[in-house]
Amino acid sequence: MIAEPFVVLKDVAKRWNGQLGVEDISLDIDEGSFVALLGPSGCGKSTSLRLLAGLELPDEGSIWIQGRDVTTSAASDRNLSMVFQSYALFPHLSVAENVIFGLKVRRVPRTERAAKLANALQITGLEGLENRKPAELSGGQRQRVALARAIVAGQKLCLMDEPLSNLDAKLRNSVRKDIKKLQRDLGITVVYVTHDQTEAMSMADKVVLMKDGRIQQVGSPDDLYNRPANTFVAEFVGAPPMALIESHIVDGVQPGLTLGLRAEKISIVPSGEGRLSCRVSEAEFLGSETLIGLEHEGAVGLTVMRPGLSMLPVGEHIDITFNDQDLHMFNEAGERITGH
Amino acid sequence: MKRLSHYIESAAAILLALIWISPLLFAFWAAFHTTSDAVNFNIMSAWTLDNFRTAWDGAPWLRYFMNTFLLVTIVLIGQFFFTTLAGFVFAKLEFPGKNLVFILVLMQLFILPEVLIVENYAMVSRLGLFDTLFGVGMPYMASAFGIFLMRQSFKSVPIELHEAARIEGCGLLGILWRVYVPLAKPTYLAYALVSVSTHWNNFLWPLIVTNSPETRPLTVGLSIFGAPENGVDISIISAATIMSVAPLLIAFLVFQRQFVQAFLRAGIK
Numbered sequence: 001m002i003a004e005p006f007v008v009l010k011d012v013a014k015r016w017n018g019q020l021g022v023e024d025i026s027l028d029i030d031e032g033s034f035v036a037l038l039g040p041s042g043c044g045k046s047t048s049l050r051l052l053a054g055l056e057l058p059d060e061g062s063i064w065i066q067g068r069d070v071t072t073s074a075a076s077d078r079n080l081s082m083v084f085q086s087y088a089l090f091p092h093l094s095v096a097e098n099v100i101f102g103l104k105v106r107r108v109p110r111t112e113r114a115a116k117l118a119n120a121l122q123i124t125g126l127e128g129l130e131n132r133k134p135a136e137l138s139g140g141q142r143q144r145v146a147l148a149r150a151i152v153a154g155q156k157l158c159l160m161d162e163p164l165s166n167l168d169a170k171l172r173n174s175v176r177k178d179i180k181k182l183q184r185d186l187g188i189t190v191v192y193v194t195h196d197q198t199e200a201m202s203m204a205d206k207v208v209l210m211k212d213g214r215i216q217q218v219g220s221p222d223d224l225y226n227r228p229a230n231t232f233v234a235e236f237v238g239a240p241p242m243a244l245i246e247s248h249i250v251d252g253v254q255p256g257l258t259l260g261l262r263a264e265k266i267s268i269v270p271s272g273e274g275r276l277s278c279r280v281s282e283a284e285f286l287g288s289e290t291l292i293g294l295e296h297e298g299a300v301g302l303t304v305m306r307p308g309l310s311m312l313p314v315g316e317h318i319d320i321t322f323n324d325q326d327l328h329m330f331n332e333a334g335e336r337i338t339g340h
Numbered sequence: 341m342k343r344l345s346h347y348i349e350s351a352a353a354i355l356l357a358l359i360w361i362s363p364l365l366f367a368f369w370a371a372f373h374t375t376s377d378a379v380n381f382n383i384m385s386a387w388t389l390d391n392f393r394t395a396w397d398g399a400p401w402l403r404y405f406m407n408t409f410l411l412v413t414i415v416l417i418g419q420f421f422f423t424t425l426a427g428f429v430f431a432k433l434e435f436p437g438k439n440l441v442f443i444l445v446l447m448q449l450f451i452l453p454e455v456l457i458v459e460n461y462a463m464v465s466r467l468g469l470f471d472t473l474f475g476v477g478m479p480y481m482a483s484a485f486g487i488f489l490m491r492q493s494f495k496s497v498p499i500e501l502h503e504a505a506r507i508e509g510c511g512l513l514g515i516l517w518r519v520y521v522p523l524a525k526p527t528y529l530a531y532a533l534v535s536v537s538t539h540w541n542n543f544l545w546p547l548i549v550t551n552s553p554e555t556r557p558l559t560v561g562l563s564i565f566g567a568p569e570n571g572v573d574i575s576i577i578s579a580a581t582i583m584s585v586a587p588l589l590i591a592f593l594v595f596q597r598q599f600v601q602a603f604l605r606a607g608i609k
Contacts, residue, residue: 053503053507054506054507055503055506055507074506075503075506075507076506076507076508076509076510076511080507081507081508082503082504082507084500084503084504085500086498086500088498088500088501088503088504090501090504090505090518090519090522090523091523092522092523092525093522101505101508101518102507102508102509105505105508105509105510105514105518106509149508
């Protein structure tokens, strides 16, 4: 018996007066998994999430949650919760009232409400702040109130729309871990929208990379990093991103292709022994390593990683080499050539 | 030069304020003195409360106060109800012809209420509400100003709050009641102040549409009390006037700061 996926989007499209919204979105999400919708701004990831939430209705296609067709259902009938980028806390209500807002609307009895509130506050570490108003909380605390509101009702599906983008970098790291732990402990299914690939790669079981309203690749973080489906994925994922090289400048490779190469697969060799001779265009020290940006005609994004502090003067010419099996090959349309 | 113009401005402001408040000061002066002392501005003359006694006995003031109080309450409740619903629709819902309808509503602002008195009179009579407090208040309930104010206030509520409430299971009216109305509290307060003071002072329309002491509000009662047929006694009329405006005046003095803040917060000045 094959279990029905928890959430299914089938050929979903949404268009805004001719402008591109999203097109051909088909996606299966397993129960208990963490799925990240990743992409540059304007790629349609938030629109996809809003379609799933029921805040927008699709022009085409269908959406299924827990085996039920919810394509035209109201947001409130979809049994899901949502964390907004701005947190969307009600400024006139206290922390406790914000968290139990949905329970009150759904007429959950008072005693049950109190128990669920206590539980949600305990999980998110908000005890003692029950009577504060959102304006009296720090950014991180507000974020936790939004999380508490999302988990208090015990919905199995939780949607998150860039929940970390209003936090400072340090807090972001710790909250990232908290959210991941929360998701695992509660066994909920999370669909998480982000433009930050670090978030997507570190948290998600499955990453959906989007561009211009279309899905570019669906796969595990490993798939996206090591087997990018096209040049867009190759250039988007990873820091530094994959270098793209026109194949005619490399000996021993069939011309007319685009080659992809990760920085960590490139090594510097004494001059005269390398496969490409490049000019150093920049050097960036990151602490544990130094990134050396290289220039070569017909190649973009060539970077070499060197351990520790290892700056090279800009303008110097160096030779680099790499193995053929580390090359990713893309055809003229930018699609990955498989079998390699 | 700059300093001089500053002084001139201040002096002009003070002068204007004095002119503005002088009738009230005179009424206050006259109300506490006998008529002859009052018109002679005899500073040393004795103060008296007799005028108030005479005035109070001269008309059913308690009834009038009650009527005015009921009237402003009815109008305010009606206005809150209609302006909330209409303001919400214009702020957050889409329907064909919305802008046209909104312009029609706003056009009401260009029409002086006095122009509509005859039409309103006919309407209220047709509805059988002539000489009732509800009839007095009804034409003001769907206030264009109020609808506009509520629309502006609701428009400033972030859409995420609306969406969050939707996801949490609220229906449209639930969202209105649980999210928009509480957030628009300052606007409601400011609007209530404007509405109460307007309708407390409204005279012409209640004069026309009321006919008996049972429905007459203060303003109409006062004018009948002070009508020349009843003999003009400036001190007694002043006493009656001070009585009529006292509740509003005292409320304003006590809540001055809140009044101003409410207006600032509601974004109208």
